[in-house]
Amino acid sequence: MSDVFLIALREALQSAVMLGLVLSLSSVQNDKKLLYALLTGFISAAASGFSLGYMPNLTKNLIAMETWAFWRYTAESVVFYSGMLIGIRQPAPGMKLLTAGLFMLGFELFFFEARSLGFLVQDMGAMKGNAAAALSSALAGIAAGLVPLFLLRKYFRKLASDSAFTAASLLVTIGALQFGIGGVAEIEKESLLAPMQRNLIGFISSAIQSLQSVLHIQDHPFLDVPLSGLARFIAGDRSALAVTLAFIMTPPLFLLIRIFSKPDPVISGIEAGAKKRSVMAFFRKELIYKTMPVMATFISLVVILHAVNVSLNPLYEPPPVPVRESESGEVIKIQLSDKSGSFDDRKMRKYLYYYGNKQVIFIAMLKPDGTVGVALDECEICRPADWNTDAKGYAQKGDHLICKYCMTPIASATLNNPGGCNPIPIPFKSDDSAITIKTSDLVSTFNKLQELEKKGTHL
Amino acid sequence: MRSSRIFRYISSWWTTAATISLLAAVYIVCLYGDSPWESWTEFMLRRPLGMLIYWGLIINLSAATIRAVLESLGRHLPDPGSMEISSVLPSDKLNELAALMSQEGYSVSSTASSIHAVKAKFSFLPGVITRAGILIFLVSVFAGAYTMSSTEKRVHEGEVIEAFGRQLTVGSLSSDMPAEFLQFEEEGSFRLKSVKAELRSDGNSKTVTSGFPVRIGGIWHRITHFGMTLPVSLKGNGINNNLNIDLDILPPGKSDLIALQADDLFLSVSLNPEKTITKGLVKAKKYNLEALNLHIIFQRGGAKEKIGEINVKEGAEASVSGLSVSAGRHSYYIRVRSVSDPALPFVYAATLLALAGTVMMISRFFWYRKELTAIAEGSALHIGYREEFFRKWASQKFHRWIGELTGGGSI
Numbered sequence: 001m002s003d004v005f006l007i008a009l010r011e012a013l014q015s016a017v018m019l020g021l022v023l024s025l026s027s028v029q030n031d032k033k034l035l036y037a038l039l040t041g042f043i044s045a046a047a048s049g050f051s052l053g054y055m056p057n058l059t060k061n062l063i064a065m066e067t068w069a070f071w072r073y074t075a076e077s078v079v080f081y082s083g084m085l086i087g088i089r090q091p092a093p094g095m096k097l098l099t100a101g102l103f104m105l106g107f108e109l110f111f112f113e114a115r116s117l118g119f120l121v122q123d124m125g126a127m128k129g130n131a132a133a134a135l136s137s138a139l140a141g142i143a144a145g146l147v148p149l150f151l152l153r154k155y156f157r158k159l160a161s162d163s164a165f166t167a168a169s170l171l172v173t174i175g176a177l178q179f180g181i182g183g184v185a186e187i188e189k190e191s192l193l194a195p196m197q198r199n200l201i202g203f204i205s206s207a208i209q210s211l212q213s214v215l216h217i218q219d220h221p222f223l224d225v226p227l228s229g230l231a232r233f234i235a236g237d238r239s240a241l242a243v244t245l246a247f248i249m250t251p252p253l254f255l256l257i258r259i260f261s262k263p264d265p266v267i268s269g270i271e272a273g274a275k276k277r278s279v280m281a282f283f284r285k286e287l288i289y290k291t292m293p294v295m296a297t298f299i300s301l302v303v304i305l306h307a308v309n310v311s312l313n314p315l316y317e318p319p320p321v322p323v324r325e326s327e328s329g330e331v332i333k334i335q336l337s338d339k340s341g342s343f344d345d346r347k348m349r350k351y352l353y354y355y356g357n358k359q360v361i362f363i364a365m366l367k368p369d370g371t372v373g374v375a376l377d378e379c380e381i382c383r384p385a386d387w388n389t390d391a392k393g394y395a396q397k398g399d400h401l402i403c404k405y406c407m408t409p410i411a412s413a414t415l416n417n418p419g420g421c422n423p424i425p426i427p428f429k430s431d432d433s434a435i436t437i438k439t440s441d442l443v444s445t446f447n448k449l450q451e452l453e454k455k456g457t458h459l
Numbered sequence: 460m461r462s463s464r465i466f467r468y469i470s471s472w473w474t475t476a477a478t479i480s481l482l483a484a485v486y487i488v489c490l491y492g493d494s495p496w497e498s499w500t501e502f503m504l505r506r507p508l509g510m511l512i513y514w515g516l517i518i519n520l521s522a523a524t525i526r527a528v529l530e531s532l533g534r535h536l537p538d539p540g541s542m543e544i545s546s547v548l549p550s551d552k553l554n555e556l557a558a559l560m561s562q563e564g565y566s567v568s569s570t571a572s573s574i575h576a577v578k579a580k581f582s583f584l585p586g587v588i589t590r591a592g593i594l595i596f597l598v599s600v601f602a603g604a605y606t607m608s609s610t611e612k613r614v615h616e617g618e619v620i621e622a623f624g625r626q627l628t629v630g631s632l633s634s635d636m637p638a639e640f641l642q643f644e645e646e647g648s649f650r651l652k653s654v655k656a657e658l659r660s661d662g663n664s665k666t667v668t669s670g671f672p673v674r675i676g677g678i679w680h681r682i683t684h685f686g687m688t689l690p691v692s693l694k695g696n697g698i699n700n701n702l703n704i705d706l707d708i709l710p711p712g713k714s715d716l717i718a719l720q721a722d723d724l725f726l727s728v729s730l731n732p733e734k735t736i737t738k739g740l741v742k743a744k745k746y747n748l749e750a751l752n753l754h755i756i757f758q759r760g761g762a763k764e765k766i767g768e769i770n771v772k773e774g775a776e777a778s779v780s781g782l783s784v785s786a787g788r789h790s791y792y793i794r795v796r797s798v799s800d801p802a803l804p805f806v807y808a809a810t811l812l813a814l815a816g817t818v819m820m821i822s823r824f825f826w827y828r829k830e831l832t833a834i835a836e837g838s839a840l841h842i843g844y845r846e847e848f849f850r851k852w853a854s855q856k857f858h859r860w861i862g863e864l865t866g867g868g869s870i
Contacts (some may be wrong), residue, residue, distance in 0.1 A: 210500065211810075
């Protein structure tokens with residue numbers, strides 16, 4: 001049951017980090033009422049969430065399994081955007097409201113993860129036929145995940161996160177963290193941004209079609225319709241990406257603008273130069289401290305969005321197919337169409353040729369002009385480190401080859417052109433049925449590359 | 460006082476955000492159904508709760524537009540203390556301040572005891588134009604949902620369209636159909652840029668295209684489809700039929716299934732390429748679109764059992780399985796959509812307004828309201844200043860002016 005323990009440990013640790021951020025605020029530490037409200041929220045989330053997940057029959061008629069993810073997304077978005085709302089309104093809430101708010105925040109930090117965890121534990125326990133062991137492993141994992149929080153409690157006071165976090169930036173940071181690590185990956189694979197982007201594509205495309213219908217200029221497969229090009233452009237996935245970008249970037253950008261638009265302190269009335277400098281230094285220091293968490297959030301959101309986009313538009317990379325030279329040993333022949341498919345599909349193919357104890361991987365594909373391109377699966381410029389060999393070579397995305405190391409898109413039409421980030425071309429001949437590569441050409445190109453690599457340079 | 464507060468609530472950005480959030484929430488709920496967009500629009504335009512939210516948004520936008528205009532053009536003098544940056548100077552600086560503001564390019568209106576200086580007074584226009592566009596659009600779409608009705612007819616040259624009690628004769632029909640077309644692989648590059656039909660009614664004639672709809676006698680008309688018509692003669696196996704078949708076989712490569720119910724016969728018709736060109740691995744098919752060469756598959760019965768297939772050229776005859784087929788010279792047909800929609804001109808006007816306003820929004824980076832108020836009370840001159848955007852610079856500018864007026868230099 002070590003897997004159950006590790007999953008529970010990971011989830012508890014993630015939530016503990018977010019809880020730790022809130023606990024590091026001196027206003028929370030110094031007020032027992034607020035502290036208890038936050039911790040009560042967190043503990044009751046752990047208890048109620050885990051129980052609801054562990055006994056799915058409790059909520060079966062109330063909330064369907066698939067809508068749990070929706071409510072988690074909603075809760076994460078509410079936390080994220082409430083940061084911005086607080087930034088705009090700058091309210092001064094009463095003690096009761098503050099206590100209730102902290103209870104809710106504590107609850108939100110762990111409720112959905114605890115529910116998913118409970119469900120997973122119940123499921124794994126049933127599968128392995130040992131429910132008690134699964135349950136005890138999970139509880140041990142949760143306890144272990146929260147131990148650091150307990151042990152480090154006296155250091156929170158020293159963290160002085162008040163100088164870096166405002167209530168607004170803290171909520172935005174927690175919301176962004178939840179977009180990245182919210183949910184239990186084993187049963188909820190996606191962050192909010194992936195379904196959001198997918199549904200936005202549907203929404204925008206329906207909206208554009210509807211607008212065309214309202215204007216009575218519905219698109220047609222071959223008749224020229226006014227603004228149809230623009231409509232198709234807007235209905236593309238770029239618009240959905242732009243809206244998603246606006247959704248996740250508005251709160252941190254708003255907070256950054258707010259921080260930087262704060263006027264400089266008026267020091268014209270201060271006579272002593274040292275005092276003037278001290279006031280300005282304090283102001284600048286505060287500006288830097290306040291900027292740091294928001295900037296970190298901003299950058300992590302860019303990373304999350306990039307990861308989501310990659311998951312929505314995966315790279316195509318077929319496994320290399322071993323090839324052998326012909327009986328004469330002089331050439332390698334690759335059929336353009338055989339039982340494994342035809343080059344007409346314009347998909348990249350990878351081949352593996354064993355040369356002594358070395359492996360030569362090369363790629364071949366049909367270019368848009370109808371001719372074939374053949375090249376080594378090696379970039380002329382990028383050389384990933386030995387620990388990063390997965391980033392070696394190329395993958396395909398639409399009409400482009402992508403260098404897996406630097407992610408540079410290369411138009412497939414330029415395959416066989418040397419230079420830049422293009423794959424290293426291999427001389428070959430082709431007719432209507434096959435590609436013929438001289439073994440000596442393949443080996444000499446490969447050897448040339450190896451020699452230059454030894455020298456520490458590239459082709 | 461109370462009504463002005465209600466007006467402020469109705470016209471606020473918060474109300475706009477709340478209404479849009481509600482509509483977004485409803486859309487998310489609709490996502491759990493089969494056709495989310497249709498359910499969502501149905502909810503907003505036909506269901507009482509949806510209409511309430513929809514009209515809530517309309518009212519909010521109207522109020523916000525009125526408020527923006529009133530606040531920008533009103534003669535109300537703002538209280539200096541309530542403005543973002545304020546200061547107090549001796550009241551004898553009033554004239555000096557007025558001169559300074561004029562020098563800075565502000566439009567200054569002053570009395571013996573006050574100054575009101577404004578820059579970019581009309582900078583509210585982009586926002587107001589955009590909002591007005593969206594507003595008219597929302598109202599027009601709502602009206603259109605209840606008043607719009609449409610019909611669609613397939614017609615040939617010389618035929619009559621009857622739409623909404625009005626008769627229109629299709630005078631002439633023209634297109635930029637090429638004589639031949641080269642189709643590469645499966646990519647659909649076939650496109651007709653100019654399909655026109657002359658529609659005549661009561662001595663008037665107007666040209667209708669596949670572009671923007673054309674208004675004839677209060678009804679909007681537009682070509683929504685274009686196809687080929689072919690006279691075909693079928694003989695043999697007990698069939699003797701002369702037909703004018705409307706074929707939907709464009710773009711080249713597409714096939715159309717024609718059902719001849721009386722003869723229990725189905726014809727799957729497509730254009731037959733004149734030749735196939737191969738360059739490397741790329742194949743292209745060349746179609747003659749002037750003298751058609753058709754590929755016809757004959758099928759029979761409910762199971763559509765194939766009984767034969769032939770290639771037949773225009774003006775030629777071919778036979779298969781005892782069935783002889785002759786094809787005449789092709790002509791064209793169009794489908795015309797006629798729409799009675801009183802709201803349509805408003806929808807177009809609204810779209811243009813909203814687009815124009817959005818484009819004008821770019822100017823807001825440098826065209827934004829700057830306002831200074833100064834009121835002399837006794838020996839004190841209370842000065843307040845605000846700028847819509849870039850407030851940090853505004854603050855620095857204000858302190859520089861105060862420095863200039865007091866002779867203390869800038870901060």
